Amino acid sequence: MHGLALAAAGLSWLGVTLLALSDERRGGALGLALAGLGLAAAEAATGSDPLAPAALGGGGLVAAALRLRGYRPARVALLSGSTPRLMGSIVVLVVVGLVGGVALGAPGGIVRLAAVAVSAVAVGRVLTTSRRWVSLAAGSVLALSLGAMGGLPAVVAGAVVAGALGAIDGGEAAEAR
């Protein structure tokens, strides 16, 4: 179970990194879904209430599906300037691993560390983007990861909020209205 929790934590980091790197909505939605599923699998590996992983996974998938509403394929998946974001994600992973390494011994600690790393990368994306859908997708991941840091009420609240943010129109036209 310990190895599964570690692998799931890695998946959640991979998901949020994909979201941080992607300049195209499909990649962002995939990153969101992976981050949610990774956190859900890590939570499941701790042997917690089955509702918690179901809420995290469901919240991530619903938010990702809603983010694809009105999607039109773009030509470019990665714009120039994504390297600093990749470096940022790696730095976050290393720092969280170094600072919270003590907690890696227990599956509960792994979930919390994964959630901290995911939320830090998600907020980094919110702080650096000027696009509405990117900000909303990162907000959904942030809600999921903050929920995963706490108990069942926080997990359910995080999943509900992630889904609610998915329901907000992410088109730039919504902003111009």
Added chain:
Amino acid sequence: VISARAPAGSRVPTPPLLGLALVGVAATIVALVASTLPPGDGVRPPAAARVFLVASAAALVLVVALAPHRPGRWELLAVGLAALGGQAALTAVADPFVIAVVLVLIGFGHATRPSPRPFAGRARGPAFAALLLGLGWALAGTPGPAWLGRAGALALALSLAAAAGLLPYLPDVDAREPASSSYVAWAGFFGPALALTLPGRLHGLSPDEGTVFGAALVGLGLVNLGWGTVGAWRTASDAAAWRYSFLADWGLALTGIGLFRPAGLAGAYLALLSIVLVRLPLYVWARPALPGEERSRLGPLQVILIVLLAGAAPFAGFPIRLLVLQAATQAAWPLAIFLLLAMLLWIGHAPRLARTVTVPHGGAAAGLWLTLALSLGLGLAPGLLRAAGGL
């Protein structure tokens, strides 16, 4: 699906906004009624927060019914009720992680309001505040070296400043932006609700971490007090001067909370009530003149406003200053010297802000006098409000 805004020019709330308003009313009622539940439940706002919710509802009614130049009054009412629900959620929830999640929802929801500033920029402050709150609480509960817990306590204090848009997280100010979309919603509505309840939710902090949390709040309070008083006096723009005046109020509130003395907590509670009941409505009344930087002539109304905004007796600012000074002298008297200096400097920007409030007519005039009466009530009967808030 949820755009939470009416089409341009519409004065009637859209169905999603109407739904959010109903949810907001329900959340507020639940938060107020939850006081009858036995202690220990997950949803139970403290007495001070319940008084604050009622005060916020009163301020909302005042602004919606009587503020000058209020196109789309019904839409403003719907947005206000939804915001009141958000405030109720912030005060009622006991788990800091859930509070962080609620902050994310409110932050992104608020960013959908029409504004000259872009959505992504307006969502940054609340998202960062939520991260600091979650990170801080996670670090405070992590077994490991003591410095981790202290860093967590520092992050918790910074999360309050980030949520309210205080130094070092000042958002942009645009004089054309409606108050409901601007920084005022956080500095004058959501932020005070969080500041009133969050310190009481952090029972798990060790004495060492609690000291760091308090010291960080006092430090942030002094920086915001100094920056706010000088900034409001010296800045070129009247719109920025109003923003700095919020900072100065927050400076007193944060210092009062961080001192962890009964007098300081009472002063902070009154300061936060004064922000929502007096500072926020006065800003709304001054707003029509801000984009054009118009100044009114110095008349009797402006003289009264100068006395009020300077924090002199018999208005709300006076007991707040006395209580925070009392707490400072009990904790560390040199702190009182700095506070006294800042309070003297505070007088400098009062005439400037007072002259941005033009003399209104009709209902708007009644609203302005009502705001002055509320400040007078806070100043003359602070004991009643302290008793109601259990402070």
